[in-house]
Every structure is written in C-alpha cells, then in structure tokens.
Amino acid sequence: MKIVIVGAGKVGELLCRDLSLEGNDIILIEQDAKILEKILANNDIMGFVGSGVSYDAQMEAEVPKADVFIAVTEKDEINIIASVIAKKLGAKYTIARVRSTDYSSQLNFMTESLGIDLVINPELEAAKDIKQNIDFPEALNVENFLDGRLKLVEFHIDKDSILDNVSLFDFKQKFFPNLLVCIIKRGDEVIIPSGNSVIKGDDRIYITGSNSEIIKFQDALGKDRRKIKSAFIIGAGIISHYLAEELLKDKIAVKIVEMNPKKANKFSEYLPNATIINADGSNEEILREENFQNYDSCISITGIDEVNMFISIYAKKIGIKKIITxxxxLSFVDILGENSFQSIITPKKIIADKIVRVVRSIANKKKNLIESFYRLENNTVEAIEILVNSDSKINNIPLKDLKIKKNLIIAYIVRNNVAIFPKGTDVINEGDRVIIITKESFFDDINNIVAE
Structure with a gap:
C-alpha cells in the first residue's frame, strides 16, 4: 500500500520503520531537512521537505493516490488540517495524532464532521494502559481482547512458587482450567509453549483469561492483590492529566510532583482534588519529605527517560508496591525491563501498534478484520484478535484436521460473545473472533495459521 506520513518525530520515525518493514511504500513529509535525511538513510522509504498543510507538498507526495495518510507532527492543529486536506485530495484513509486535552471532547466531531477517519491520542492511550496496570498490581503488562472482557497478562513466577516445575498440562488440569499460558520468557528465550512445556521459577509468563479468573490466579499464587489506594506521580504532562482524572474517579489518592511552577499551578487548577507539589521529583530528599515510601504506587512519567529510570529504581529499593515507568x-525498555519487575509504558509503541493494526486491516479488507493487535517481547511475538469472514479457507474444518503452524497458539474462539478454549474437534466459523499468539511476524490473515 502507498502510505504518506507527515512528521518525523518519535512516532513518525517508528512508523516509517514498522510500516516499511511490513512491505508498504512509505513517503515521508518533514520540514526539517536534516531530520528527514537521517530517517531516509536508515529506512527504505521516500521523502520530501515541506509542510504537511501545504497543498504543493501533499501533491508532490502523491497524497491523492495514498491508501493511508498519517499526520503525527508535534502540533495538533497541523495534524488536523493536514488530514482534512489529504481527505479532500483523495487519500482513502486518514489518521491524525491529537494530543491536547483541549480536543479530548471533540474527537467524534473530528471524525464525523471533518472527515478524519481515525483520531489517535497517544497520551490518552498511555494513561489508559497505566490505569489498567494499576488495576492489576502484580502484573507486569496487561493487554485487552474482546473489548476488555479478556485479558492477556504478564506475571513473574517466583522461585518458590507453586508453579515452579509445573507442566502446562498440569497447570490446566490441576490448577487453572480456565486460563491459558500463551508465552514463557526464560532469560533471553521466548517460548510459545505446548502442553509438555514446563514453567520454572524466575520465568515470566503471559496468561489469558477473564478478569475474575486472573484474580483467582493472583490469589492462588499468594500475590498481594490489595487495590492500589494511592498514586505518587512524577511529572505533570498530558499523560498525568488524563491519568489523574481516572485515578480520582476511582477514589485513589493522587499526588503529583512537578518541577515547572507554571505547570504545577495549572495542574492545581485542573485537578483540585489532587495534591500538586512544585518540586524536583528526582530529589531523594524531596521524595522523603513527601512521604514517597508510603504510597502504593509510583508512576514516573517525566519527559526524560533517565530521570524516570532513576526514580523507578529508587522506588523499587524502598519497597513501593507498584512501579510504572x-x-x-526502546533500548532503555530492554535494559530496565530485564532487571526489574515493573510495568513499562512506551507511548510511541502503543500508537505504532494501533496504527499497524489499522493498516493491516485496510490492506486485507477482503480477508479478515484485525480487532486487536499487540507486539510483545521486543516484537518477537504478536497477539492478534481477528474477526473471521465467510471467505476464510479454514472455516468449518475441525482444528485437528488442520496442520497448525509451530510457534502459534489459538488461545480462544469467541462465538456469540462466549469465549471457548478450542479443542481438536472445534471449528472456526464466519463471524467468530479468534485470538492468536504467534512468533510469526506480519500476521494478517486467519488462513495463515495453517502450515504450507
């Protein structure tokens, strides 16, 4: 497909890489010639120097022929106007990144009245991810399927756990019949397990199931699932605004520390029910004065990765229950993720995954719609929810009669809103939602579960 991207910031650069690797023809529009040159040197794409709101720049980039137009500059207004122009010129599908809280109540207007097909707010999506991780205090990572009714949740298995040296057959037969282990991470090895696979202490495992079953899992492991009642947030950015609003709705006590006095004052006005402190959140003395150690959760979301890492390491040292960074x-994600058991949020990756899902669905509109899509473990595993259409070649064939690929699990077949753990005698039908975990990259069609 032909895709035009406007803006070569963090998100734009990641999209250029990911979407070009998916086999799309990418054209990048960027005002800064040096930034454009750098990205062109590192990716197999084309590019033009210019403004995304320029008619001439869009014509030069062949926007009228674009299957997808994506505006992800740092300025919301440019993204909105550029997407409107692109739609008028003939781009088939337009996506605009809109970050400001000023526009959060106007997203439906932008899609319905301005003709922008998809408006994405990375900060809002990041806040939702953080809130979801707070809802599962012992989880390292939480993803949604079936509109949130099913979860894919990552846990660390302690060395003295009841699951140490338990096979997945026994896991299901003796312990958790309504849960499925989809991924095992052991050191540097990522495993899509079979029934003979064995869980070992110090593994990180991903399980899938309903909220209630996952809570039972935490209980059985002796995990402390007491609800988070207080949150200490460092950094008063847009994510903090969205997050604090959601936490306060749940009666969670919120304290936000922000070094910039103007930001701190604004937050005091926006969030009268939160405690706002104008101070350096990376200063240990300040943290002690603000009783940092007494909070249930630490959420470090400043604009500087190194500061966030330092605060999170300190929070772990003093024993804070839930740490989100x-x-x-992405290189820092690998470093911190392997050395501390905490939740890590990367806004640009959240948005990239959402846009990749949309692009794959558009590319395969005659095949099957991708409802949910996540890339896990440094993009070595994909978790996908696919809506099956009438043309799928595997429809109505018992799974035992299909040669299912290695390193692939059919986690669920969802039919009439009922989630089924598939057995060999089960079949996939038109209208089913199928949740697949696979090490195959660029998975976009239910027919691809079958080995050639």
Missing amino acids: KLNK
Missing part, C-alpha cells in the same frame, strides 16, 4: 527509547 514511561520510557521513549
């Missing part, structure tokens, strides 16, 4: 550099 925002990181932008």
